[in-house]
Amino acid sequence: MLIQLPALAVILPLLSAPLCLFLRRSLLAWLFTVIASGLTMLVSITLLQQVMASGTIVYEMGGWSAPWGIEYRIDKLNAYVLLIVSSISTVVLLAAHTSIEKEIPQDRHTLFYVLYLLSLAGLIGVVITGDAFNVFVFLEISSLAAYSLIALGEDRRALWAAYQYLIMGTIGATFILIGIGLMYQMTGTLNMDDLSRRLPEVAQTRTVFAAYAFIIVGVCLKVALFPLHRWLPNAYAYAPSVVTAVLAATSTKVAVYLLIRFTFSIFGISFSFTTVPLQTIFVILGLLGIFAASTTAIFQKNVKHLFAYSSVAQIGYMIVGFSIGTTTGLMATLLHLFNHALMKSALFLALGAVMYRIGSAQLSQFQGLGRQMPFTMAAIVAGGLSLIGVPLTVGFVSKWYLVLAALENGWWPVAVLVLLGSLLALVYVWRIVEAAYFNEPPAGRGAVEEAPLGFLIPVWVLVTANIYFGMDTRLSVQVAQAAAQSLFGVSP
Amino acid sequence: MILGLYNYWVVVVLMMIGLYIVIAHGNLIKKIVGLTIFQTAVFIFYISMAKVDGATAPVLAEGISQYSNPLPHVLILTAIVVGIATVALGLALAVRINEAYGSIEEESIQNQDNQEC
Numbered sequence: 001m002l003i004q005l006p007a008l009a010v011i012l013p014l015l016s017a018p019l020c021l022f023l024r025r026s027l028l029a030w031l032f033t034v035i036a037s038g039l040t041m042l043v044s045i046t047l048l049q050q051v052m053a054s055g056t057i058v059y060e061m062g063g064w065s066a067p068w069g070i071e072y073r074i075d076k077l078n079a080y081v082l083l084i085v086s087s088i089s090t091v092v093l094l095a096a097h098t099s100i101e102k103e104i105p106q107d108r109h110t111l112f113y114v115l116y117l118l119s120l121a122g123l124i125g126v127v128i129t130g131d132a133f134n135v136f137v138f139l140e141i142s143s144l145a146a147y148s149l150i151a152l153g154e155d156r157r158a159l160w161a162a163y164q165y166l167i168m169g170t171i172g173a174t175f176i177l178i179g180i181g182l183m184y185q186m187t188g189t190l191n192m193d194d195l196s197r198r199l200p201e202v203a204q205t206r207t208v209f210a211a212y213a214f215i216i217v218g219v220c221l222k223v224a225l226f227p228l229h230r231w232l233p234n235a236y237a238y239a240p241s242v243v244t245a246v247l248a249a250t251s252t253k254v255a256v257y258l259l260i261r262f263t264f265s266i267f268g269i270s271f272s273f274t275t276v277p278l279q280t281i282f283v284i285l286g287l288l289g290i291f292a293a294s295t296t297a298i299f300q301k302n303v304k305h306l307f308a309y310s311s312v313a314q315i316g317y318m319i320v321g322f323s324i325g326t327t328t329g330l331m332a333t334l335l336h337l338f339n340h341a342l343m344k345s346a347l348f349l350a351l352g353a354v355m356y357r358i359g360s361a362q363l364s365q366f367q368g369l370g371r372q373m374p375f376t377m378a379a380i381v382a383g384g385l386s387l388i389g390v391p392l393t394v395g396f397v398s399k400w401y402l403v404l405a406a407l408e409n410g411w412w413p414v415a416v417l418v419l420l421g422s423l424l425a426l427v428y429v430w431r432i433v434e435a436a437y438f439n440e441p442p443a444g445r446g447a448v449e450e451a452p453l454g455f456l457i458p459v460w461v462l463v464t465a466n467i468y469f470g471m472d473t474r475l476s477v478q479v480a481q482a483a484a485q486s487l488f489g490v491s492p
Numbered sequence: 493m494i495l496g497l498y499n500y501w502v503v504v505v506l507m508m509i510g511l512y513i514v515i516a517h518g519n520l521i522k523k524i525v526g527l528t529i530f531q532t533a534v535f536i537f538y539i540s541m542a543k544v545d546g547a548t549a550p551v552l553a554e555g556i557s558q559y560s561n562p563l564p565h566v567l568i569l570t571a572i573v574v575g576i577a578t579v580a581l582g583l584a585l586a587v588r589i590n591e592a593y594g595s596i597e598e599e600s601i602q603n604q605d606n607q608e609c
Binding site for chain 2: 133136144147148156159162170171174177181185
């Protein structure tokens with residue numbers, strides 16, 4: 001049974017999806033999905049423990065050995081990302097039943113859960129697989145499910161946002177497909193481990209350069225790296241609240257994982273960072289992303305838009321950490337993957353609670369909410385503090401390592417800019433605090449009740465995690481450090 | 493040189509035509525047509541890559557020693573399925589957009605959105 005765990009991680013959500021279709025009652029479908037996602041989380045936790053204790057797990061799908069069959073290869077990096085994806089998905093799902101009650105018509109509830117499970121299966125598959133083509137297939141499973149989930153939003157703009165995301169996402173995925181084809185042409189293999197050994201021999205050919213360029217651009221479209229982020233704000237703003245919370249926390253993270261996997265494990269550091277000027281490009285785009293997106297966030301009228309732009313900015317931090325190209329830099333990126341997933345899922349879920357009560361996420365509607373929905377607003381403030389990087393929150397941990405990595409490398413201007421970027425986060429978080437706590441409720445709005453427990457419990461689980469992992473950093477730092485070191489140690 | 497790489501030239505030309513249509517056209521259906529052409533170009537790329545000159549289909553038979561590589565062909569079957577799903581979803585969205593906005597022109601949809609903000 002334990003040997004089959006890697007396969008189970010994908011099969012559980014993938015097979016639960018069609019089974020879920022038979023459950024007509026919304027409550028049943030919800031319970032079923034929570035159980036499927038929860039079991040997947042347990043599998044991920046066990047896998048992480050196994051990997052930390054005894055090293056990389058190799059699983060041959062269907063018993064076909066590696067260069068021919070598809071191999072699942074779980075090292076510290078995937079195990080860590082698997083844990084992020086499955087646990088955030090499970091916690092967010094707890095709020096789904098309450099949230100979609102008001103946002104999605106009754107007859108589509110079952111379909112919502114089916115899509116949710118498919119998206120989860122796709123994301124887990126991308127992370128767990130050790131085969132380059134398999135990555136493309138799973139990426140498309142998760143993306144197609146994500147487009148449909150976004151289109152379930154009640155506002156008609158959700159449809160337009162989903163369409164734009166579909167066009168951009170498909171171009172990105174097709175670019176990755178071209179890149180994989182070119183790699184196959186040069187090496188005759190699709191297995192990542194095999195690729196990493198065969199690519200250095202042919203690294204100086206134009207085909208490999210083209211392959212790398214196609215893959216990086218394709219993945220960056222999925223990452224929503226500035227300036228390829230245009231699809232993201234509307235998609236996040238008009239999707240149903242639960243969908244936003246889960247997508248913001250997992251899908252871009254998985255894309256960042258792919259970036260790390262392709263750059264460090266497959267092409268190797270010496271190729272990515274010395275042969276190709278990736279470092280310069282990424283540090284500039286990352287910093288531009290932080291400033292451009294944070295500044296745009298300050299001027300948003302819709303709080304969902306505001307946090308969506310803030311997500312683009314946070315991706316900038318991850319890319320900066322990545323581009324430093326040292327163990328500490330990569331560790332900062334990995335920590336931020338985990339920490340940002342915690343903050344954004346908490347924030348977007350709390351926004352879902354606001355949407356549930358007042359039916360809008362406009363900043364003007366937030367006036368006076370501090371007294372009317374004290375627990376929800378306190379959660380938003382806690383999440384916001386984490387976003388800024390105040391000590392004792394997770395945001396501080398990742399910023400600390402990021403600044404440390406920049407200073408270690410002698411990049412002090414980058415460290416200064418990262419800190420300045422945090423000040424911009426302070427400005428946009430303050431706008432929400434000001435509206436919620438220092439303004440009277442708008443005239444004509446009746447009494448607003450605190451959000452139901454269905455929301456408060458998952459939101460506060462996430463907020464507590466934000467604070468807990470900000471103080472007790474053993475789990476996240478240890479795993480991130482081990483993952484970063486193994487990426488630098490193993491690759492040529 | 494040029495004639496020998498005939499397939500790849502076709503791939504590049506189709507790919508550029510497809511990408512150009514996606515970017516330049518405002519009509520949602522035409523964008524999807526462009527996307528399909530773009531994806532098809534990649535399919536042709538994979539299929540040409542696997543063809544070995546003078547070799548036959550990978551079916552065991554007497555007197556034949558050279559076979560084309562079947563793997564990319566199989567991969568493309570999967571990619572075609574993914575492509576169909578994408579097109580179907582894109583068209584379904586276009587239908588819903590037409591119902592909601594009364595238009596499938598990008599400009600008109602964007603204008604209606606801007607007025608709402």
